[in-house]
Amino acid sequence: MKKRPIFSNELAAGEIDVVSVTNPKVIIHECKYKVDGITKFIDNQNFDFDNSFSEDEPTEDLYRFSVEPILDHVFNTGTITIFAYGQTGSGKTFTMQGLQNLAVQDLFERGIDYW
Numbered sequence: 001m002k003k004r005p006i007f008s009n010e011l012a013a014g015e016i017d018v019v020s021v022t023n024p025k026v027i028i029h030e031c032k033y034k035v036d037g038i039t040k041f042i043d044n045q046n047f048d049f050d051n052s053f054s055e056d057e058p059t060e061d062l063y064r065f066s067v068e069p070i071l072d073h074v075f076n077t078g079t080i081t082i083f084a085y086g087q088t089g090s091g092k093t094f095t096m097q098g099l100q101n102l103a104v105q106d107l108f109e110r111g112i113d114y115w
Helices: 008-012 059-070 092-114
Strands: 019-022 025-033 040-048
C-alpha cells in the first residue's frame, strides 16, 4: 500500500491530511464529537498491511519490498500479477508505471545472467 500526498488545491481548500503511514500500519485520524455534541476528539483507526509506504518514500522502495522478491518466479515459468486498487486520482498509474519500468530493467538484467 502506498499513500498519495495531499494535493495543493486540497490544502488551499482547507482540507487536512487524515492518513498517517508507519510501515506496516496505516492510521486514519477521524474527527468526532463526544456525546455532549461540542467537544471534538480524534479517533484513530489502525490498519495493518504486509508493507505500507508514505508519499515520501520512493517507488524503488515499494518495488524492492513487494515486486523484486517474486521476480525469480518468472524465470521458473511462472506468472505474477501486480494489482493496483484505489480511488481515481490516487496515483495508481504513476506508481504502476514506475514499478513496470523497474521490473523490466531488472528482468532484462537477470535475463542476461540467466541465458
